[in-house]
Amino acid sequence: MADIFTKIGNLDRRIIFVLIALSVIIPILTDLIIPNIVGAEPSRDLFEFVDSLPPGSNVIISFDYDPSTMPELQPMAEAVVRHLFEKGHKIIGMALWPQGAALGQDAMSSLSDSLGKEQYQDWVNLGYKTGGGVMIVRLGTSMRAIFPTDRDNVPWSEIPMLQGINNLDDIQLVISLSAGDPGIIAWVMMAGDRYDIPIGGGCTAVSAPQLYTYLQTEQMVGLLGGLKGAADYETLVGIDNGQAIRGMSPQSVAHIAIMLFIIIGNVAYFMQKKRGGAR
Amino acid sequence: MRLIIPLAITFTSGMIMILNFFIPHQPFALLGDNLQEWYMIVASGAIFLGAANLLHVHFRKIRLKLKNWKYSPVTIVGFLVMIILGLFYGVTENLPFDYLFMNMVAPMGATMFSLLAFFVASAAFRAFRASNWRATLLLTSAFLVMLGQVPIGAMIWDKIPLAKVWLMAIPNTAGQRAVMIGAAMGVVATSLRMIFGIERSYLGGAD
Numbered sequence: 094m095a096d097i098f099t100k101i102g103n104l105d106r107r108i109i110f111v112l113i114a115l116s117v118i119i120p121i122l123t124d125l126i127i128p129n130i131v132g133a134e135p136s137r138d139l140f141e142f143v144d145s146l147p148p149g150s151n152v153i154i155s156f157d158y159d160p161s162t163m164p165e166l167q168p169m170a171e172a173v174v175r176h177l178f179e180k181g182h183k184i185i186g187m188a189l190w191p192q193g194a195a196l197g198q199d200a201m202s203s204l205s206d207s208l209g210k211e212q213y214q215d216w217v218n219l220g221y222k223t224g225g226g227v228m229i230v231r232l233g234t235s236m237r238a239i240f241p242t243d244r245d246n247v248p249w250s251e252i253p254m255l256q257g258i259n260n261l262d263d264i265q266l267v268i269s270l271s272a273g274d275p276g277i278i279a280w281v282m283m284a285g286d287r288y289d290i291p292i293g294g295g296c297t298a299v300s301a302p303q304l305y306t307y308l309q310t311e312q313m314v315g316l317l318g319g320l321k322g323a324a325d326y327e328t329l330v331g332i333d334n335g336q337a338i339r340g341m342s343p344q345s346v347a348h349i350a351i352m353l354f355i356i357i358g359n360v361a362y363f364m365q366k367k368r369g370g371a372r
Numbered sequence: 373m374r375l376i377i378p379l380a381i382t383f384t385s386g387m388i389m390i391l392n393f394f395i396p397h398q399p400f401a402l403l404g405d406n407l408q409e410w411y412m413i414v415a416s417g418a419i420f421l422g423a424a425n426l427l428h429v430h431f432r433k434i435r436l437k438l439k440n441w442k443y444s445p446v447t448i449v450g451f452l453v454m455i456i457l458g459l460f461y462g463v464t465e466n467l468p469f470d471y472l473f474m475n476m477v478a479p480m481g482a483t484m485f486s487l488l489a490f491f492v493a494s495a496a497f498r499a500f501r502a503s504n505w506r507a508t509l510l511l512t513s514a515f516l517v518m519l520g521q522v523p524i525g526a527m528i529w530d531k532i533p534l535a536k537v538w539l540m541a542i543p544n545t546a547g548q549r550a551v552m553i554g555a556a557m558g559v560v561a562t563s564l565r566m567i568f569g570i571e572r573s574y575l576g577g578a579d
Contacts, residue, residue, distance in 0.1 A: 104497070106494040106497075109490070109493050109494045109497055110490045110493075110494070113489060113490050114490075117489075127522075127523045127527070128523060129523045130523060130526045130533075132526070132533045132534065132537070133534075133537065134533070134537065160477055160478040160479070160480070160482050161481040161484060161485035162485060163478055163481065163482050164482050164485075164486065192473070192477070192481075195470060195473050195474070196478070198465055198470075199465075199474060202465060222412070223412055223415040223416050223419065224408070224411060224412035224415050227408050227411045227412060228412060231405065231408045231409065231412070234401070234405055235405075238405075238409075239412075244463070244464070245464050298521060301540070302544045302548060303548055303552075305540050305544060305545050305548065306548050306549050306552060308541070309541060309545050318521075319521060321521050321522060321523075324523075341522060341523050344521075345524035346524075347489060348518045348519065348521070348522050348524070349524065350493070351492065351493045351496055351518070352515055352519075354493055354496060354497040355496050355497065355500045355515075358496070358498065358500065358501070359500075359501060359502055359511075362501050362503075
C-alpha cells in the first residue's frame with residue numbers, strides 16, 4: 094500500500110498531460126454543454142452599463158491583447174461588439190498592443206457584415222499606436238493628433254463617424270480588452286481618473302484578481318474575467334451556443350481534473366508523511 | 373558634461389510633466405503635449421531597435437551554431453516574410469499579411485499559451501500541499517475560485533459563485549491594494565529621486 098502512494102507521489106508528468114488533454118478533448122468531441130448561469134458578477138455590471146447608454150454613443154474598444162490570449166479575449170470582443178452594434182452605438186477600435194489591431198478588425202468586420210453595419214459610419218479601426226499610458230493622456234487633448242489616419246490609411250477628416258469627435262470628452266465609454274500592460278490599468282489611470290471617462294474591461298482569468306480593486310472603488314464600471322466573463326456576456330447578450338459558452342464545458346472538466354490531481358497529490362503526501370517519507 | 377546634460381534633461385522633462393499635471397494651462401500644456409509626442413516617437417524607434425536585435429541574435433546563433441540554432445532560420449524567414457508582405461501589400465483584411473496572421477500567427481500563439489494548462493496541472497499536483505493551516509486556507513480558496521469560475525460550480529452548490537465573488541472582492545482586494553499602494557509609493561519615490569538626480573543608475577552606473 095505504501096508503495097502505491099510513493100508511486101502516485103512520483104507520477105510521471107506525461108500521464109498528467111494526457112489526462113488534462115483528454116479532459117479538454119472529450120467534452121469538445123461529445124458536444125457537452127453545461128448551462129451558464131450569470132449571477133451578481135462584474136460582467137453583469139458591464140452589460141447593464143452598456144445597456145444604459147443612449148443610442149449612438151461613442152464607445153472606444155481597445156484591443157490590448159495578442160494571439161496568445163485570444164482564446165479568452167476574442168469571444169469577449171465579439172460579444173461586446175455585437176452588443177454595442179445591436180444597441181446602435183458607434184465603435185472606435187484601437188490597440189495598445191501591435192497584434193490587437195488585426196484581432197479587433199476581425200471581430201468588428203465579421204459582425205458588421207452580419208448585422209448590416211457599415212465601416213466608417215458605425216465603426217472604425219484606428220489601429221495600433223505605441224506609447225501606452227502616454228498615448229492615452231494625449232488622446233485626452235486631441236485624438237486626431239494621435240490618429241491622423243485609421244488602420245487602412247483613410248484620413249480622419251474623411252471618416253464621417255469621427256466628425257465631431259475631438260478628444261476623450263466626446264467618448265461615453267472605453268472598454269479595454271487587456272492581456273496585461275499596457276491595458277486596463279493604463280486606461281483607468283489615464284482616461285478614467287484624469288478625464289472622468291467610464292472604463293469597462295475584459296481580461297484573462299489570471300489578471301482578474303488585480304482588477305477587482307478598481308471595481309470596488311468604482312473606477313471601473315464592470316469587468317469580464319476570463320472565459321467565464323466572456324460566457325456571461327454571451328449569455329446576457331443572448332448568443333446561443335457562443336464560443337465562450339461552448340468553452341465552459343471543457344474548462345469545467347479541466348478544473349475538476351486539476352482539483353482531483355491536487356487531492357490525490359495531497360493524499361499521497363500525507364500517507365508518505367505518516368510513514369516519515371515525505372519532506 | 374556627460375553627467376550634467378542627462379541629469380538636466382531628466383530634471384527639465386520630469387518637472388514639465390509634473391507642472392503639466394497640476395497646472396494644465398499654457399505653456400505647460402503645450403510643452404507636456406510635445407513631450408508626450410516625443411515619447412511616442414522614441415518608443416516607435418525602439419520597435420526598429422528590437423527588430424534589428426532579433427535579426428542580430430539569430431544570425432549570430434546560426435553563424436556560431438549555438439544550441440537550437442536550427443530554429444533560427446525559421447524565425448528569420450517568418451519575420452522577413454511578414455515584413456515584406458506588410459510593406460508591399462499592406463495589412464488590411466484579406467491580403468496576404470492578414471491571411472498569414474489570422475491563419476498561422478494567431479493559432480500558433482494561442483497554442484503556445486494553452487500549454488500553460490498542462491504545466492499548471494503538473495505543478496499543482498506536485499507542489500500544492502496542505503502542509504500547514506495557511507497553505508490549507510490558500511488551497512480551500514483556490515478550490516472555491518476554480519469552481520466558481522466555471523458553471524459546474526453553481527451546479528454543485530449555488531453558493532459557490534457567491535463565495536468566489538466574496539473571496540475576490542474582499543480578501544483578495546485587501547491584499548492586492550496593499551501591494552499596489554506599496555508599488556505606487558515606490559514608483560513616486562523612485563521618480564522623484566531620478567528627477568532630482570539622486571538616483572542615477574539609469575545612466576549606466578555613472579556617479
